[in-house]
Structures are given as C-alpha cells and as structure tokens.
Amino acid sequence: xxxxxxxxxxxxxxxxxxxxxxxxxxxxxxxxxxxxxxxxxxxxxxxxxxxxxxxxxxxxxxxxxxxxxxxxxxxxxxxxxxxxxxxxxxxxxxxxxxxxxxxxxxxxxxxxxxxxxxxxxxxxxxxxxxxxxxxxx
Numbered sequence: 611x612x613x614x615x616x617x618x619x620x621x622x623x624x625x626x627x628x629x630x631x632x633x634x635x636x637x638x639x640x641x642x643x644x645x646x647x648x649x650x651x652x653x654x655x656x657x658x659x660x661x662x663x664x665x666x667x668x669x670x671x672x673x674x675x676x677x678x679x680x681x682x683x684x685x686x687x688x689x690x691x692x693x694x695x696x697x698x699x700x701x702x703x704x705x706x707x708x709x710x711x712x713x714x715x716x717x718x719x720x721x722x723x724x725x726x727x728x729x730x731x732x733x734x735x736x737x738x739x740x741x742x743x744x745x746x747x
Contacts, residue, residue: 646670646742653744654731661724666731671739682720689713 613620615632626632648670656666664679690713696706730736734745 646738646744648744650744651747657728657731686713686716
C-alpha cells in the first residue's frame with residue numbers, strides 16, 4: 611500500500627503514513643493512466659438534463675458528435691414549430707403534419723441517443739475524446 615499524499619510505500623495493515631500522517635490508499639484505489647479526469651457525475655447529469663442538445667458530449671471533448679446532437683435537436687424543434695406556421699398561411703387552415711412527423715422522428719432519435727449515453731455514463735463505460743474511461747465520480 612502507498613500513502614495517498616506523499617506516495618511512500620507503507621507496511622501491510624498501516625492505516626496512516628508514518629512520514630506525513632495522511633491516510634493510506636491501496637494501489638487498487640489509485641486511478642490508472644487510462645481513466646479520464648472528467649467527472650462521471652457531471653457527465654451523467656449533463657446527459658440526463660441537457661443531453662438532448664449534446665452538452666455532455668461537449669463536456670467530454672467529443673465536439674463532432676455534440677454538434678450533430680445539437681443540430682438534430684434544434685432541427686427537431688424547428689420542424690415542430692414550423693408545423694404550426696401552416697395555420698398562419700391564408701390558404702391553409704391546418705398545421706403542416708409532415709413537419710410534425712419529421713420533428714417527432716428527429717426527437718425520438720436524439721432522445722434514444724441521449725438515454726443510451728446516460729446509461730453508459732452512469733455505468734462508467736463512457737469514454738472521453740482521448741478514449742479514456744470516465745469512471746471517477
């Protein structure tokens with residue numbers, strides 16, 4: 611075991627470091643090099659609350675897929691709102707249902723993507739842009 615503060619190797623069963631007085635940390639508790647410094651809690655919360663706009667992907671450095679999620683989310687909203695614009699047209703007395711269909715399909719696709727990302731983030735299997743697992747809460 612090693613000291614969590616100064617890194618000195620401790621005797622088996624030691625609870626505190628004799629050199630600096632800090633608590634002992636087993637080797638298994640130390641983060642390996644392939645674990646991201648990003649927070650799993652932050653990634654999970656961003657995926658749940660703002661995942662529709664890809665904010666969790668921007669946080670983890672996955673800018674490309676974050677932009678795709680953002681574009682799909684905004685396009686969904688625009689199509690949904692555009693469906694109502696048909697009522698404002700003098701020649702049309704009803705909404706444009708085709709735009710609502712497109713909006714619904716886009717919304718569903720982004721929602722499924724967001725939920726899958728949330729589940730992967732909560733389980734600690736989400737990776738950042740460098741391919742490191744985000745495991746640290």
